[in-house]
Amino acid sequence: MKVRVSAPSRLHLGLIDPFNVYGRMNGGVGLAIDEPRSTVIAEPFDGVTVEAPYREEVKVYVERVCTNYRLPGAKVTVLTTAPRHSGLGSTTQLALAVAKAVTKAYALEVNAVKLAKVLGRGSRSGVGTYAFQYGGFIVDGGRGPSTSFPPLIARYPFPEEWRIVMITAGEHGLSEEVEDRVISSLPKPPLNVVLEASYTVLMGLIPSLLEGDFTLFTGSLSRLQRLVGKMFEAAQGGVFRSDIAKYVDLLSKAGALGVGQSSWGSTVYGFTQSWKEAEEVVSNLTDEVKTEARIVKADNEGAKVEILSC
Numbered sequence: 001m002k003v004r005v006s007a008p009s010r011l012h013l014g015l016i017d018p019f020n021v022y023g024r025m026n027g028g029v030g031l032a033i034d035e036p037r038s039t040v041i042a043e044p045f046d047g048v049t050v051e052a053p054y055r056e057e058v059k060v061y062v063e064r065v066c067t068n069y070r071l072p073g074a075k076v077t078v079l080t081t082a083p084r085h086s087g088l089g090s091t092t093q094l095a096l097a098v099a100k101a102v103t104k105a106y107a108l109e110v111n112a113v114k115l116a117k118v119l120g121r122g123s124r125s126g127v128g129t130y131a132f133q134y135g136g137f138i139v140d141g142g143r144g145p146s147t148s149f150p151p152l153i154a155r156y157p158f159p160e161e162w163r164i165v166m167i168t169a170g171e172h173g174l175s176e177e178v179e180d181r182v183i184s185s186l187p188k189p190p191l192n193v194v195l196e197a198s199y200t201v202l203m204g205l206i207p208s209l210l211e212g213d214f215t216l217f218t219g220s221l222s223r224l225q226r227l228v229g230k231m232f233e234a235a236q237g238g239v240f241r242s243d244i245a246k247y248v249d250l251l252s253k254a255g256a257l258g259v260g261q262s263s264w265g266s267t268v269y270g271f272t273q274s275w276k277e278a279e280e281v282v283s284n285l286t287d288e289v290k291t292e293a294r295i296v297k298a299d300n301e302g303a304k305v306e307i308l309s310c
Contacts, residue, residue, distance in 0.1 A: 002043040002308040003104045007097040008032040008299035009088040010131040010138075011164070012263040013221060014228040015124075016197045017142065019188040027142035028125035028150065029201055029224065030089075031158060032135040032299040033166075036082040038093040041308070042101035045075035052078030054094070061098045061119055068118045069110075074102045086168050087262030092128035095119045097303060100132075104305055112303075113149050124179075126150030135302035137209055139201060156209045158298035163278035165256050167247045168267045169292045179264065182235045189231045197227045214273050218258030221271070225260035241265045247289065254284035 009032070016027035048066065052058045062076050076098060082090035099115040112133035116122045122129050126140035126149060136157050140150040204220025207213070229239030240248050240261045247268045251259045255277070256270020272278040278295040285293055 001105050001107065001310050002041065003101050004039065004041045004306045004308055005097045005101040005104070005303055006306075007038040007040075007093040007100075007132050007303040008034060008135060009036055009038075009082045009090065009093060010128050011267070011269055012087065012089065012125065012127055013260065014197065014224045015142075016201060017194045018183060018228075018231060019186070019194075021188050021191055021194045023144070024141070025143045026124055026140075026150065027153075027198075027201075028127040028138070028140045029205065030125070030127035030131060030138050031164075032131035032138070032302065033088075033164060033296045034299040035294070035296045036080065036088065038081050038090065038097045039079040040094070040097040040101045041077045041079065042074050042098070042105045043309075044071075044105050045073045047073040049073075049075045050078075052076065053081060054078075058094070058098055061095050062102055064118055065099045065102045065115070069103060069106070069108060071102070071106055074105060076102065083168060085264075085266075087265050087267040088168075089128040089131070089263075092116070092121045093132060095121055096129065096132045100303060100305065104307075117149060122149055126152065130155060131299075132303050135299045137205075137298070139206070154206060156206065157300045158209065159212055159214075160297070160300070161274055162214065162298070163272045163275050164269050164296050164298075165251060165254075165272065165278050165281045166267055166269045166294050166296060167251065167289060167292045169244065169247055169289075186232065186234055193227055193230060197224060200224045200227065214257075214271075218271055221258035221260060229261070236264075240268075244268055250285060250289055251281065254281045256281045 011031045013029045048062050050059045082088045103110045112129045116129040127138045130138045139154040141153045208217035244265045251270040259270040282293050
């Protein structure tokens with residue numbers, strides 16, 4: 001079969017315990033968003049042929065999948081990708097889109113967690129993998145001593161009418177290798193910071209979505225961002241990365257709520273209750289920043305798989 005897979009991006013809203021203060025490491029919180037998308041076409045082929053940006057990287061993904069599932073090969077074309085090292089989870093989404101397209105081309109039904117393990121994704125957070133599989137708002141359970149992959153603790157649909165204003169600017173975020181080195185060099189935060197972050201997710205963010213309470217959601221998210229930012233401020237130069245903190249401030253002054261930084265940046269975001277309010281936020285930004293802003297919504301479906309031909 002010839003198959004097209006279109007994967008969402010994701011905002012990473014924070015890690016509950018990235019320094020293993022309480023005995024279980026990380027615990028990711030995130031949201032699948034409808035744009036930008038990673039789109040891949042694959043069909044059976046004798047050998048591996050790839051047309052794509054990051055061609056050699058994509059070729060490795062295809063080869064790993066073919067080797068693991070004993071497939072003869074695949075012809076893969078990458079049509080679109082999210083920008084790299086911008087806090088949108090582009091590497092995981094592209095890798096999973098490639099793997100899903102190749103396996104589906106051979107009529108194999110493989111879930112995203114199994115594909116992530118084959119590809120070596122999800123070492124720190126499972127948010128991107130579950131965003132690919134299910135869409136929506138995601139909380140994963142981090143890693144304990146015997147964890148093979150961060151378990152999915154919670155997945156909730158995100159209110160369809162709420163919107164996100166995003167700005168991707170400043171320097172690129174960190175690669176995973178650099179991120180590992182930075183985290184290992186930072187001091188552990190006090191236990192009370194980790195406990196407050198956990199409480200904020202459990203008793204703030206999750207109830208806010210179940211009740212459709214925008215004020216509770218954005219207030220809880222702002223609190224989580226401050227807590228997580230304090231854990232990393234020695235590396236970032238503040239609660240937010242020093243070169244993009246101004247964009248967080250601009251979004252807040254323009255009227256967005258729950259503003260924050262996705263992962264290490266360079267994407268910052270803020271929430272509104274409607275498209276109209278999102279447009280007002282963008283109109284309140286300076287002309288220079290308006291060109292970098294985009295309005296998106298949550299993706300509550302996850303990756304879309306389409307059979308192009310049999």
